[in-house]
Amino acid sequence: MSKNYWRLIKTSVFLFFLMPFLGLIFDAIYDQLGANPIETLHFTLGDWALRFLCLGLAITPVRKIFKQNWLSRFRRMIGLYAFFYASMHFLVFIVLDLSLSWEALVDEVPKSPYILMGLLTYLLLIPLAMTSTNAMQKRLGKKWLSLHKLVYVAGTTAVIHYLWLVKTIDGEPIFYASLMFILLSYRLFNYFKARWRLSA
Amino acid sequence: MSFKLLSTKKHHLSHEITDKRVFENRRKIIKAAAGTVIASLIPAGVKAETKKYADVPVGPYSASLVSTDYEDVKNYTNYYEFTTNKTDSTVLARALKTSPWSVTVAGEAENTGVFNLEDILKSNPLEERVYRFRCVEAWSMVVPWIGFPLANMLKRFKPTSKAKYVEFTTLYNPDIMIGQRGNVLEWPYVEGLRIDEAMHPLSFMATGMYDDELPAQNGAPLRLVVPWKYGFKSIKAIVKIRFTQTMPATAWNKAGPDEYGFYSNVNPDVPHPRWSQSRERVLGASIFTPKRKTEIFNGYGAEVASLYAGMDLKKYF
Numbered sequence: 104m105s106k107n108y109w110r111l112i113k114t115s116v117f118l119f120f121l122m123p124f125l126g127l128i129f130d131a132i133y134d135q136l137g138a139n140p141i142e143t144l145h146f147t148l149g150d151w152a153l154r155f156l157c158l159g160l161a162i163t164p165v166r167k168i169f170k171q172n173w174l175s176r177f178r179r180m181i182g183l184y185a186f187f188y189a190s191m192h193f194l195v196f197i198v199l200d201l202s203l204s205w206e207a208l209v210d211e212v213p214k215s216p217y218i219l220m221g222l223l224t225y226l227l228l229i230p231l232a233m234t235s236t237n238a239m240q241k242r243l244g245k246k247w248l249s250l251h252k253l254v255y256v257a258g259t260t261a262v263i264h265y266l267w268l269v270k271t272i273d274g275e276p277i278f279y280a281s282l283m284f285i286l287l288s289y290r291l292f293n294y295f296k297a298r299w300r301l302s303a
Numbered sequence: 304m305s306f307k308l309l310s311t312k313k314h315h316l317s318h319e320i321t322d323k324r325v326f327e328n329r330r331k332i333i334k335a336a337a338g339t340v341i342a343s344l345i346p347a348g349v350k351a352e353t354k355k356y357a358d359v360p361v362g363p364y365s366a367s368l369v370s371t372d373y374e375d376v377k378n379y380t381n382y383y384e385f386t387t388n389k390t391d392s393t394v395l396a397r398a399l400k401t402s403p404w405s406v407t408v409a410g411e412a413e414n415t416g417v418f419n420l421e422d423i424l425k426s427n428p429l430e431e432r433v434y435r436f437r438c439v440e441a442w443s444m445v446v447p448w449i450g451f452p453l454a455n456m457l458k459r460f461k462p463t464s465k466a467k468y469v470e471f472t473t474l475y476n477p478d479i480m481i482g483q484r485g486n487v488l489e490w491p492y493v494e495g496l497r498i499d500e501a502m503h504p505l506s507f508m509a510t511g512m513y514d515d516e517l518p519a520q521n522g523a524p525l526r527l528v529v530p531w532k533y534g535f536k537s538i539k540a541i542v543k544i545r546f547t548q549t550m551p552a553t554a555w556n557k558a559g560p561d562e563y564g565f566y567s568n569v570n571p572d573v574p575h576p577r578w579s580q581s582r583e584r585v586l587g588a589s590i591f592t593p594k595r596k597t598e599i600f601n602g603y604g605a606e607v608a609s610l611y612a613g614m615d616l617k618k619y620f
Contacts, residue, residue: 131590137379137390138372138374138375138376138389138390138586138587139379139442139586140590141584141590142442199590199591202591202592202593202594204593207582207593207594210579210581210582211578211579211582214574214578214579214581215579216577217577267577268577270387270439271383271487271488271558273387273485273487274387
């Protein structure tokens with residue numbers, strides 16, 4: 104397929120993935136974020152960060168199982184979208200929820216294991232986003248792959264962050280935890296399969 | 304909905320009126336247009352006439368609080384009997400039939416049995432109480448409740464000297480309350496108070512709010528309001544009241560004994576094991592307004608602190 108064709112597809116997908124964010128901005132402008140607008144912004148952005156993280160981790164298994172190699176063309180964009188939504192989620196927390204107050208941060212964050220888990224997740228995503236360019240990929244060579252395995256840890260801490268936040272564990276946090284478990288089990292299974300082959 | 308919006312505008316433009324009520328009505332319609340479809344589509348004029356409790360007098364303890372926007376209080380409720388989503392409960396709870404309604408009174412009292420809600424309401428004169436409401440999830444609002452002091456009602460049942468606690472139970476009906484089909488909590492929902500807490504003049508039984516009947520999602524037709532405790536103590540849709548000698552096993556305490564104590568008094572110095580309780584998000588404020596510092600006993604310390612004299616509030620949280 105032609106380069107222009109892929110460019111068009113990629114631009115469309117890019118705009119499509121931006122829609123949840125634009126939707127929130129629209130809702131904010133038209134006062135439609137509900138009774139607790141900060142919570143709506145905060146939770147919706149967090150949901151999307153987690154969804155993109157899952158989507159990014161689903162690319163490889165789906166690509167291999169269904170032999171759809173073209174899917175890997177979207178992996179970087181999806182990963183960067185996960186980082187984008189996580190960044191917005193983090194910004195809403197710091198700027199709106201804590202109102203940039205150091206006192207509030209010291210008061211609240213150490214008492215909240217789920218927030219610490221969320222911050223850890225975000226910290227893990229930063230080096231991945233920063234080394235996402237072609238140039239960085241080339242420069243790091245084999246180390247790049249090892250570094251980007253950090254996303255498995257981030258996926259795990261992200262679902263723990265969600266499970267620790269809710270009052271009762273039902274529906275959504277269980278769904279994402281199960282999905283993440285399946286996506287990471289695929290890697291674990293492949294890892295042990297490869298090792299077994301080597302030793303056999 | 305856009306049709307209604309247009310017609311409202313047109314009508315009032317032709318008469319060149321833009322009073323506050325029209326403005327608010329228009330605002331409500333705009334709000335409703337994108338959010339959940341709610342009863343606010345009824346023009347404000349009609350609504351004002353049907354307000355059932357408009358003439359109810361304001362009772363004590365209500366000074367100097369500004370009520371949260373009615374729409375926010377109506378559309379942000381924790382009602383796990385229906386769903387764990389705070390806005391979906393508005394729609395789901397509509398299936399609940401709140402009339403006729405009866406309350407079973409049992410346990411350590413002389414006057415037990417089944418009482419019609421109508422009779423209970425007739426024998427307890429209604430008043431309005433504007434109270435702070437602080438959720439354990441660290442958000443708060445101010446609600447003008449319509450109801451009567453809990454003590455007034457309980458005294459009529461003549462609790463005996465053995466009655467040390469009062470246990471309240473919510474309706475159990477998984478056909479209607481679809482959240483009860485799952486097991487996010489042990490059903491039916493049970494809450495309780497020590498008898499002196501229950502008899503305290505702040506403890507309130509609500510059957511309405513904002514001069515009108517309680518919306519189903521806010522706990523119709525009869526709910527408890529204990530303003531110095533976290534919101535989950537203020538049990539909704541009560542069908543049973545039991546006087547007991549021993550401390551009732553309450554729903555949230557059973558679900559998480561380390562997280563939700565029997566007392567659950569609002570206390571900024573006792574964090575929930577998984578989050579701080581030192582601040583609260585006040586609903587209705589601008590998104591740039593910082594959270595408010597939570598007050599001990601939700602600001603009702605002068606009235607209720609003596610109930611807990613000598614008790615270690617960190618141990619009995």
